Amino acid sequence: MxxxxxxxxxxxxxDLAVGVVIGGAFTALIGAFVDNLIQPVINVFGGTNVNGLSFKIIQANEATRVDLGAVLSAVIAFLITAAVVYFVFVLPISQARKLDRKRRGLPEVEETPVSEDIMLLTEIRDALTGRGTTPGTTAQNPQNPPQV
Known part of the structure; x- marks a missing residue:
């Protein structure tokens, strides 16, 4: 225990639990905004059709209804959510990290050092694919075998 x-x-x-709870509340808020403000505006483009931008493929079958307005509303809801997440969370945190790095005198972009193992594996890969050779060897390209 x-x-x-x-x-x-x-x-x-x-933090994850708080994020899930806030995400659920935010989803409900965006859903209400889109359903009650955006969807009616989209339905205006449906003209006098009571169903807005939806239509039935088979008139007698309600299950064949295609609702283009709902799809468009979902796309708008996604874009609003993505924009809010970017401008409220991602951009400020990114700027704060840049300022912190600048304040501490660290370089803007931190280069990750490449270990000897990775360099050796890269050379082996390049030699096998014919893009390069290691000293003292010749690489053969499998697509262009040597002419005898």
């Missing part, structure tokens, strides 16, 4: 308590009390689990 102690291990479970330690797991649940970790900061990232609590």
């Amino acid at each position: 102690k291990g479970f308590k330690d797991f649940v009390m970790q900061g990232n689990v609590i």
